Amino acid sequence: xxxxxxxxxxxxxxxxxxxxxxxxxxxxxxxxxxxxxxxxxxxxxxxxxxxxxxxxxxxxxxxxxxxxxxxxxxxxxxxxxxxxxxxxxxxxxxxxxxxxxxxxxxxxxxxxxxxxxxxxxxxxxxxxxxxxxxxxxxxxxxxxxxxxxxxxxxxxxxxxxxxxxxxxxxxxxxxxxxxxxxxxxxxxxxxxxxxxxxxxxxxxxxxxxxxxxxxxxxxxxxxxxxxxxxxxxxxxxxxxxxxxxxxxxxxxxxxxxxxxxxxxxxxxxxxxxxxxxxxxxxxxxxxxxxxxxxxxxxxxxxxxxxxxxxxxxxxxxxxxxxxxxxxxxxxxxxxxxxxxxxxxxxxxxxxxxxxxxxxxxxxxxxxxxxxxxxxxxxxxxxxxxxxxxxxxxxxxxx
Amino acid sequence: xxxxxxxxxxxxxxxxxxxxxxxxxxxxxxxxxxxxxxxxxxxxxxxxxxxxxxxxxxxxxxxxxxxxxxxxxxxxxxxxxxxxxxxxxxxxxxxxxxxxxxxxxxxxxxxxxxxxxxxxxxxxxxxxxxxxxxxxxxxxxxxxxxxxxxxxxxxxxxxxxxxxxxxxxxxxxxxxxxxxxxxxxxxxxxxxxxxxxxxxxxxxxxxxxxxxxxxxxxxxxxxxxxxxxxxxxxxxxxxxxxxxxxxxxxxxxxxxxxxxxxxxxxxxxxxxxxxxxxxxxxxxxxxxxxxxxxxxxxxxxxxxxxxxxxxxxxxxxxxxxxxxxxxxxxxxxxxxxxxxxxxxxxxxxxxxxxxxxxxxxxxxxxxxxxxxx
Ligand SMILES: Cc1cc2nc3c(=O)[nH]c(=O)nc-3n(C[C@H](O)[C@H](O)[C@H](O)COP(=O)(O)OP(=O)(O)OC[C@H]3O[C@@H](n4cnc5c(N)ncnc54)[C@H](O)[C@@H]3O)c2cc1C
Numbered sequence: 195x196x197x198x199x200x201x202x203x204x205x206x207x208x209x210x211x212x213x214x215x216x217x218x219x220x221x222x223x224x225x226x227x228x229x230x231x232x233x234x235x236x237x238x239x240x241x242x243x244x245x246x247x248x249x250x251x252x253x254x255x256x257x258x259x260x261x262x263x264x265x266x267x268x269x270x271x272x273x274x275x276x277x278x279x280x281x282x283x284x285x286x287x288x289x290x291x292x293x294x295x296x297x298x299x300x301x302x303x304x305x306x307x308x309x310x311x312x313x314x315x316x317x318x319x320x321x322x323x324x325x326x327x328x329x330x331x332x333x334x335x336x337x338x339x340x341x342x343x344x345x346x347x348x349x350x351x352x353x354x355x356x357x358x359x360x361x362x363x364x365x366x367x368x369x370x371x372x373x374x375x376x377x378x379x380x381x382x383x384x385x386x387x388x389x390x391x392x393x394x395x396x397x398x399x400x401x402x403x404x405x406x407x408x409x410x411x412x413x414x415x416x417x418x419x420x421x422x423x424x425x426x427x428x429x430x431x432x433x434x435x436x437x438x439x440x441x442x443x444x445x446x447x448x449x450x451x452x453x454x455x456x457x458x459x460x461x462x463x464x465x466x467x468x469x470x471x472x473x474x475x476x477x478x479x480x481x482x483x484x485x486x487x488x489x490x491x492x493x494x495x496x497x498x499x500x501x502x503x504x505x506x507x508x509x510x511x512x513x514x515x516x517x518x519x520x521x522x523x524x525x526x527x528x529x530x531x532x533x534x535x536x537x538x539x540x541x542x543x544x545x546x547x548x549x550x551x552x553x554x555x556x557x558x559x560x561x562x563x564x565x566x567x568x569x570x571x572x573x574x575x576x577x578x579x580x581x582x583x584x585x586x587x588x589x590x591x592x
Numbered sequence: 593x594x595x596x597x598x599x600x601x602x603x604x605x606x607x608x609x610x611x612x613x614x615x616x617x618x619x620x621x622x623x624x625x626x627x628x629x630x631x632x633x634x635x636x637x638x639x640x641x642x643x644x645x646x647x648x649x650x651x652x653x654x655x656x657x658x659x660x661x662x663x664x665x666x667x668x669x670x671x672x673x674x675x676x677x678x679x680x681x682x683x684x685x686x687x688x689x690x691x692x693x694x695x696x697x698x699x700x701x702x703x704x705x706x707x708x709x710x711x712x713x714x715x716x717x718x719x720x721x722x723x724x725x726x727x728x729x730x731x732x733x734x735x736x737x738x739x740x741x742x743x744x745x746x747x748x749x750x751x752x753x754x755x756x757x758x759x760x761x762x763x764x765x766x767x768x769x770x771x772x773x774x775x776x777x778x779x780x781x782x783x784x785x786x787x788x789x790x791x792x793x794x795x796x797x798x799x800x801x802x803x804x805x806x807x808x809x810x811x812x813x814x815x816x817x818x819x820x821x822x823x824x825x826x827x828x829x830x831x832x833x834x835x836x837x838x839x840x841x842x843x844x845x846x847x848x849x850x851x852x853x854x855x856x857x858x859x860x861x862x863x864x865x866x867x868x869x870x871x872x873x874x875x876x877x878x879x880x881x882x883x884x885x886x887x888x889x890x891x892x893x894x895x896x897x898x899x900x901x902x903x904x905x906x907x908x909x910x911x912x913x914x915x916x917x918x919x920x921x922x923x924x925x926x927x928x929x930x931x932x933x934x935x936x937x938x939x940x941x942x943x944x945x946x947x948x949x950x951x952x953x954x955x956x957x958x959x960x961x962x963x964x965x
Binding site for chain 1: 607626633701716718719720721722723736746749765768788791792793794798799858859860861863867870871880921924925928929931932933934935939940942943946949950951956957959960
C-alpha cells in the first residue's frame with residue numbers, strides 16, 4: 195500500500211493550485227464558497243479558461259484536446275478545484291456524452307461533437323427521464339421512427355437539468371417495442387432548436403429554475419445523429435450512468451464545505467460560547483468529518499481498482515450513496531448552525547442587482563434553499579434506493 | 593382513560609380542517625407567503641371571521657378559549673392548512689404578553705380581535721442563542737424617570753404591518769439572566785427604529801430590528817421594571833406548544849400525501865408502495881409521527897403545571913425537531929423528483945416542518961434544556 199503522491203504528481207498539484215489562484219474570479223469564488231448558485235455566464239467563462247489551458251477535459255485522449263490524465267491526476271485536479279471554490283464543470287457534455295461517443299460513436303461523430311464541447315459551441319443536456327419513467331428508465335416511451343434519412347421523434351422528457359441553457363440534448367428513445375423493454379432503446383443526439391420542441395420550466399421547492407420538461411412533437415432528427423447501433427442504447431446509457439455515479443464522491447467539495455461550516459460555527463454563539471464548542475454541535479460535526487474521511491479512502495480504493503483496469507461496477511453505487519448523503523448531512527448541519535437566520539432565502543444577495551438588506555453571514559442567503567435543493571442528490575443519477583437494489587443484486591447476489 | 597378531544601373541540605377542528613381544504617388554496621397561499629407582505633390580508637380577515645383568534649384567547653379578554661388544549665387543537669388544524677397568517681405572532685405571543693399588562697395593554701388584546709391592531713413580540717436576538725432569557729437590548733433610566741431602549745432584535749416574522757412592538761430589554765443582569773428583563777409596548781412608528789426585511793424559505797417575511805435610543809414612558813412597560821421574564825417565558829412556552837401542534841398537523845398532511853403517492857405512482861409495473869423497502873420506510877414514519885403526537889399530548893396535559901411545564905415542553909420540541917426533519921426528508925425522498933417541485937404541495941409542507949426546528953430552540957437546545965431541568 196502506498197498512498198503518497200509521486201514527485202510528478204506533487205508537481206502537478208502545485209501547477210493546478212497556481213493556475214486556480216491566477217484564474218478564478220473572486221466574485222465566483224465568493225458565490226461558490228457561500229453555496230450560492232452561479233450563472234450560466236459564470237460557468238462559460240470558467241470553461242473557457244480551463245479550455246485555454248487544456249484542462250476542460252483532462253481525462254480525454256490528447257488527439258481530442260485532452261491530457262490523458264490518469265485517475266490520480268483527475269483526483270488531484272478535482273480536489274484542488276473543490277477546495278479553491280472553482281465552479282463545477284458542467285458534466286453533460288465533457289463528462290457524460292463524451293465517454294459514450296469515444297467508446298460507441300462513429301469517427302465522424304467524435305470529430306464533429308467533441309471539439310464543440312471544448313469550445314462551448316454546444317451546451318448539452320441529458321434526456322433520459324420521462325414522467326412515467328424515472329427509476330424504471332427502461333420503460334421509456336418517447337419514440338423515434340425511421341423515415342428515410344431522418345428519425346421522427348414524439349414524446350416527453352422531464353427533469354432535464356439546464357435544458358433552458360442547452361442547444362443540444364442526448365436522448366434515450368424507443369425504436370422498437372419487440373422483446374424486453376431494454377432491447378428497443380436507442381441513443382440519439384437532438385438539436386434543441388429543431389421545430390416541434392418545447393421547453394417548459396419546472397421550479398423546484400427552493401424556488402430555483404434548473405430543471406425542465408421537454409415536449410417533442412414530430413421532431414425531425416438526422417439519422418446520422420444516432421449513436422452506435424439502433425436498439426443498443428441501453429448498453430450505452432448504462433455505461434454513461436456508471437461514469438455519472440463515480441463522479442459523485444464530491445470529497446473535495448465536501449471538505450471545503452466542512453471548513454466553511456467550522457468558520458460559521460466559530461463565529462456563532464450558543465450559551466455565550468462559540469457554537470463550535472457546543473458538545474452536541476461538535477459531535478454532529480465530528481461524525482460527518484469521520485464519514486467523509488472514510489469516504490475519501492473508499493473512493494480512492496475504487497479509483498485504484500479502476501486504475502488497475504477493473505471497470506467501476508456496483509462500487510460506483512457505494513460512492514453515489516455515500517457522496518450524496520454526506521453532502522446532505524453537511525448542508526443540514528450548515529442550516530442548523532445558522533439558527534434563526536436559516537429562515538432567510540435571498541439567493542440573489544450576492545448578485546450585482548440586489549438591493550435588499552445585507553445578508554449576514556453571507557452563507558445564510560441560500561443555506562436553507564441549498565439544503566432543500568440538495569435533497570435531489572439522493573434522488574437523481576439513480577435514486578439511493580435503486581443503488582441499494584444494485585448492490586443487493588450485483589454484490590450480495592440476493 | 594380517554595384521549596379524545598371534547599366534542600366542541602372536535603367540531604372546531606373539523607370546521608377548520610374543512611375550511612382549509614375548501615377555501616385556503618395552497619397555490620394562493622404560496623403566492624401570498626412569498627409576497628412583500630408575506631401573507632394574505634384577505635385570508636387573514638376571512639379566518640378571523642371564523643373565530644380562530646377568539647379560540648386562542650381567554651374569555652375575560654373577549655375570547656372563548658385560550659387553554660393549552662384549545663391552542664393545540666387550533667394549531668394542528670392551522671398546520672394542516674399550512675397557514676402562513678400571523679396567528680402565532682399575534683394570537684399567541686403578543687396576546688399572551690399583553691394579557692399580563694395594564695388595562696390599556698389588555699384592551700389591545702380586545703382590539704386584536706376587532707382587527708384594530710397587530711402587535712408583534714420583539715424578543716429574539718442573536719441568531720443562535722435560543723435561551724428565553726437571552727436579552728442584551730439595553731433599557732436605560734433617564735433623569736426624568738422615562739426610559740430609552742437600544743439594541744437589536746433578529747428574525748421577527750410578520751413585522752411589515754405591525755402596529756406595536758413588545759420589546760424585551762434589560763436594565764440589570766448579564767445577557768442570560770432571568771432577572772432584569774422588562775417588556776415595553778410601543779407603537780411601531782416610534783422614532784429610532786430601523787427595520788431590515790428578508791424573504792424566507794417557508795413563507796412570510798422576517799425582519800431584523802435595530803432600536804437606537806428609542807424613548808418609552810413608564811406606562812408603556814408591560815409588568816414591572818426588570819420583573820417580566822416570567823411573562824415572556826410563559827408566552828414562548830405557549831408558542832412552542834402551538835408550533836409543535838402545527839408540526840403535527842403538517843406531518844399528518846404529509847403522511848396522507850405520501851401514502852396517496854405510494855399507492856398511485858407506478859414504476860416497474862407496480863405501485864411503488866408495493867416495494868417492501870418503501871413499505872418499511874413509510875411504516876417507520878407512521879411510528880415516529882405517533883410518538884410526536886404523544887409528546888405534544890404530554891406537553892398539553894402538563895402545560896398548566898408550573899413544575900412540569902418546561903420539561904415536557906422541551907421534550908415535545910425535541911421530539912418534533914427530530915421527527916419533523918426526518919418526516920420532511922423521507923417524504924421528499926419517497927416521492928422522487930415530484931417531491932422536489934414547487935408545483936406540488938409536499939415541498940411547502942416539508943419546508944415549514946424543517947424550519948419549525950429553527951424557532952424557539954432546535955432539537956439540540958431542547959435536549960440540553962431537558963437534561964438541565
Ligand atoms: C433536480 C433533479 C435533476 C434531474 N436532472 C435530470 C437530468 O438532467 N436528466 C434526466 O434524464 N433526469 C434527471 N433527473 C431525474 C432523476 O434521474 C429521477 O428523478 C430519478 O431517476 C427518480 O425517478 P422519479 O423521480 O421518477 O422517482 P420514482 O422512480 O417514481 O421513485 C419514487 C420513489 O420510489 C423509489 N423506488 C422506485 N423504484 C423502487 C424499487 N424498485 N425499489 C425501491 N424503491 C424504489 C425511489 O427510490 C423513490 O424514492 C433529475 C431529477 C432531479 C430531482
